[in-house]
Amino acid sequence: MEAPCKTETSRKKTSTFELPSVAQLPESTNCLACSEDGRYLSLGHSQGLSVWCASSLICLAERLQDSLEITSTQMTRMAENTYLLGTVDDMGVARVFAYHCEGIHLLCVINTMENINKRSICLTFELSEGGDYGAASISCNGVLWLEVYHFPAEAWLKELELALSQKQDPNFSGDVDVKWSPVAVKIKIKPPKIPAGLEVLQMADFLTHSLALDRDTSSCYQWEELGCFNTDAGKTIESPRRCTHHFLLPCAQFPGESKAKSQPAGLPVAVCVWWSGSHNLLQYLLKKTPKNKPDVEPMPDVLWPNEQEILCSAVSRCTHYIALGLDGALVCVSDRQSGSPLCVVLVSAADSAFFRMQFVDYWPVSANDSQTFTAAKVHLLVLCKSGAIHTVTTGRGTQSCTMQLTERPKDSKDLPTVTISVPFLQSLSLVVQRNGKMFLQDVINKTTVCFLIPPTTHVIATPCTPVYALNTRQQTLFIKGDQDPSCGASSKDRSQSQLFIFCFGESDIIKEYNVSQTKTKQKTLSCVTFEETCNFYLQQRALSVDERNKAIMETWKQLQDTAVMVQHRHSRAAAS
Structure with missing residues (x-):
C-alpha cells in the first residue's frame, strides 16, 4: 500500500470524535481491565475492587475495604461463569480473587507480610490467559526474584460452588466459611550467577538444551557474557535487579514441549525471563519440581544469547515469535517453531535507546506476497525513549525493512505515553500523548486517522499513565476522564471521574480498517512430529540462503x- 502524497494528505481534514460519558466511576479509580471474552470490566479503586458488565456498565459485584487501595488489576476467564482477578495494592501486596455468580471471593494472598522486617513487595503480577498460572516479581531487602505459581483451578471451582451453596442456604447466616486450596510455587527464579571461565562449558544439561546456532550467524551473539573468555577465575557475573517475563504456549520441539499436544489448548508450557543488564533470554519449562530436590535452584532449559544488552521484549499473540530490543538500536526476532533466529535488524543509530516494543496483529497483505507460509511476515512497533516510533517488517526468506513512523517530538508534552496496536483494526495504533491528546494512527501511511476527545468540560485523566481498557470482542475503548479544572466546577464535581467510551464500529472512517471475522483467525503452524519440524527448518534454511x-x-x-x-x-x- 503506497502512502498518499503530502499535498493530498494536507487537503484532508482529520476527523474528530467526541467520547460520550457512559458512567460515573468509583472514587479514586486507579486501574481498569477487561476480560478476554469482553463480558466484564474489573475496576480497582481506593475502596477495593468491583466488577461491571461491559455492555450495560452496571456494577455486578464489589468487594470494599477501607484500607485496601488497588493499583493494578487483571481479569481472565477460568471457567464458563468464573473469572480470576489478579491485583496489586498500594502496599505492594498481590492477591487473587474470583468472580463467581455475582460474588467476589478472596482466594489467596501471594506475598503475606508476617514479619515486618522481611517485608516482601510485589512489583508486578500477571495471570496467564485462562488463569492456570501466575507470575510475580517480588523484592525483599534489596533482593529480587520471580515466582511462577500454579493455581488449583479444579479445586477452586468446586470450592466456589460450595461457597455458593452455603450462601443460598436459608439456615446459613454470617460470612461464607470455605478453606481455599493453597497455591503452589512452580518455579522460583533468581537473577542468574553464571560461573566464569571455561567452567560454563561443563554445564552439559544447560547447553545441550540451548538453541543450535548456525556458524554463519554466531557473530550475532556474544558468548563472552557467559564467561567463556574471562580469565578471572572464581568470579561471577551479577545481574541488575529487574526482570521481565512472558508466558509461552507450545509450538516447538524443545525438551518437555513434546507433551504439549496432550495439554488443553492455551495452556502455557514455559516462561521466558530476562534481567536488566543481561544479554541472555532464559526459558524455563513449567514442569513439576522433583520431590527429592525441592530446594534446587532451577536451571534454564533454553538459552537465547545476544550480542548486546536487552532493553525490551515482546512475544507474538501465538508466542511463536520472540522479539528483543537490544542496545545499539538492534532488533532481534527469534522463531520458536524452528528454534533459530529470524533476523537481526539495525533500526536507527540516531535515535535514543529502545523503550518498548510490540507485535502488530494484522497488516495489509500485498498482492505480490505469496499465500504460502514461507512468505509469512511479522511486523513490530518499536518505541524509543526519545518518543520516536519505528516499524520493523521481517520474515523468513524476505528482506527485512524498517520505517520511521514518527520523529522525536520537539515538545516534551507531545511525547507518547501509550502506543498500542489495535488488534481488530488493520494497521492502526492508538496513541495517547502526555498533553492528553488521543488519536488513531495509520502505521503504514503515517497519517492520523482521527482524534478522540472527551467533552469540553472534561480531560483525559492522568495522561502520563491513562486508565483505560480495550475491549477487543466488543471493539470498544473505555478510558477514565476527569472534570476540567478550568471549567470552574465545584470540588465535588472535580473529584468524580467519568468513564468514557468509543465504539470503533460506529465510525464510517474506521470501518475500512476493520478486520473481517474471516481474517481474525491467525494462520499458525503446528509441527507435531520431529520429521515435520526438520522439514520446516530446512525449508526456512533454503529461503534464507541469501541472507x-x-x-x-x-x-x-x-x-x-x-x-x-x-x-x-x-x-x-x-x-x-
Whole structure:
C-alpha cells in the first residue's frame, strides 16, 4: 500500500470524535481491565475492587475495604461463569480473587507480610490467559526474584460452588466459611550467577538444551557474557535487579514441549525471563519440581544469547515469535517453531535507546506476497525513549525493512505515553500523548486517522499513565476522564471521574480498517512430529540462503578487522 502524497494528505481534514460519558466511576479509580471474552470490566479503586458488565456498565459485584487501595488489576476467564482477578495494592501486596455468580471471593494472598522486617513487595503480577498460572516479581531487602505459581483451578471451582451453596442456604447466616486450596510455587527464579571461565562449558544439561546456532550467524551473539573468555577465575557475573517475563504456549520441539499436544489448548508450557543488564533470554519449562530436590535452584532449559544488552521484549499473540530490543538500536526476532533466529535488524543509530516494543496483529497483505507460509511476515512497533516510533517488517526468506513512523517530538508534552496496536483494526495504533491528546494512527501511511476527545468540560485523566481498557470482542475503548479544572466546577464535581467510551464500529472512517471475522483467525503452524519440524527448518534454511551468505561475508569482515586490531595492539605492546 503506497502512502498518499503530502499535498493530498494536507487537503484532508482529520476527523474528530467526541467520547460520550457512559458512567460515573468509583472514587479514586486507579486501574481498569477487561476480560478476554469482553463480558466484564474489573475496576480497582481506593475502596477495593468491583466488577461491571461491559455492555450495560452496571456494577455486578464489589468487594470494599477501607484500607485496601488497588493499583493494578487483571481479569481472565477460568471457567464458563468464573473469572480470576489478579491485583496489586498500594502496599505492594498481590492477591487473587474470583468472580463467581455475582460474588467476589478472596482466594489467596501471594506475598503475606508476617514479619515486618522481611517485608516482601510485589512489583508486578500477571495471570496467564485462562488463569492456570501466575507470575510475580517480588523484592525483599534489596533482593529480587520471580515466582511462577500454579493455581488449583479444579479445586477452586468446586470450592466456589460450595461457597455458593452455603450462601443460598436459608439456615446459613454470617460470612461464607470455605478453606481455599493453597497455591503452589512452580518455579522460583533468581537473577542468574553464571560461573566464569571455561567452567560454563561443563554445564552439559544447560547447553545441550540451548538453541543450535548456525556458524554463519554466531557473530550475532556474544558468548563472552557467559564467561567463556574471562580469565578471572572464581568470579561471577551479577545481574541488575529487574526482570521481565512472558508466558509461552507450545509450538516447538524443545525438551518437555513434546507433551504439549496432550495439554488443553492455551495452556502455557514455559516462561521466558530476562534481567536488566543481561544479554541472555532464559526459558524455563513449567514442569513439576522433583520431590527429592525441592530446594534446587532451577536451571534454564533454553538459552537465547545476544550480542548486546536487552532493553525490551515482546512475544507474538501465538508466542511463536520472540522479539528483543537490544542496545545499539538492534532488533532481534527469534522463531520458536524452528528454534533459530529470524533476523537481526539495525533500526536507527540516531535515535535514543529502545523503550518498548510490540507485535502488530494484522497488516495489509500485498498482492505480490505469496499465500504460502514461507512468505509469512511479522511486523513490530518499536518505541524509543526519545518518543520516536519505528516499524520493523521481517520474515523468513524476505528482506527485512524498517520505517520511521514518527520523529522525536520537539515538545516534551507531545511525547507518547501509550502506543498500542489495535488488534481488530488493520494497521492502526492508538496513541495517547502526555498533553492528553488521543488519536488513531495509520502505521503504514503515517497519517492520523482521527482524534478522540472527551467533552469540553472534561480531560483525559492522568495522561502520563491513562486508565483505560480495550475491549477487543466488543471493539470498544473505555478510558477514565476527569472534570476540567478550568471549567470552574465545584470540588465535588472535580473529584468524580467519568468513564468514557468509543465504539470503533460506529465510525464510517474506521470501518475500512476493520478486520473481517474471516481474517481474525491467525494462520499458525503446528509441527507435531520431529520429521515435520526438520522439514520446516530446512525449508526456512533454503529461503534464507541469501541472507545467510550476506551474514557470512559480514562475519569474515568483522573477524579480519578484529585480527588487524589485535595485531596492532600486540605490535604496540612489544614496542613499548
